[in-house]
Amino acid sequence: MSSDRWLDDDAGPVVRPYTVTRGRTRLREDGLDLISVLEATGVAVPRRARLDPEHRTLLALCRQPITFADLASEIDLPIGVVRVLVDDLRDENLLRALRPTSTGDVPDEFVLRKLLNGLRAL
């Protein structure tokens, strides 16, 4: 923590970026929205794949479909870092996006009605 500097109360400590991702930032436009649903493919991890503990944790969390935002929240890493890790796992075909919402598709009428009923019943 000694190298941390505080900007102000809204920003957390200033950190060296992306230690987990070995300095890589987002590699490509991955088309992932915060509510895109991710799921592990179930493919065995190739021996040559260099997976960090974070990759493995993430993969385990994706055994059941999970949204990108929930994933980032669970693993407690910043969104940008999780993007890179997810990217790595998708490159290895270990993870797939069930619903990439890069097109920004929004729920249809049927879903909206269910949403409304659900909220009213809260």
Add this chain to the structure above:
Amino acid sequence: MDYVHSDAAVRDTAAATGGDRLIAAKILIAGGFGVGKTTMVGSISEIRPLRTEEVLTDRSVGVDDTTGVDGKTSTTVAMDFGRITLPDDLVLYLFGTPGQQRFWFMWDELSLGALGAVVLADVRRLADSFAAVDYFEERGTPFMVAVNCFDGAERKNPDDVRIALDLDESVPLLLCDVRDRESAKSVLITVVEHVLDRTTARP
């Protein structure tokens, strides 16, 4: 509010859905600084920790020793993030858009795939909401305005607020107190109704 440990919540949702039927929807809670965004997300949903990073320029750090691995330094910013688990494999996510101008870079990412937005406004400082109203108007994102009636502020006539914000008649406007769960709930219902109206009105 109760803090439900997130671990169980996620697994439950996923297990209940059994695969790709999990449907996630997203609503943004926007508005100026200190207008009640965090309060609203907290009163109606299960708040979860979520951080994003902000890349800092040397100047914003105020020191020159900022050579990170790729020459950038970043800081993490906590986001307002909440989820409401509904029946039928449906999960509604709420994201608060950071009020401070320097966090506006996040708005585009947050807006993608959002079904609608709530612009919170403080009766005493309506002008602070102009930016958010403009943003969603320009983007074509369906939105409503929820006016937080802070203590000590007179209850405004909604029509006056509409005029002050130069809102189109089609934009729903509601007076609310988002500290109150029922009030926050009616705000969400109003915005979803609005989105539904727009969807069904389309030819």
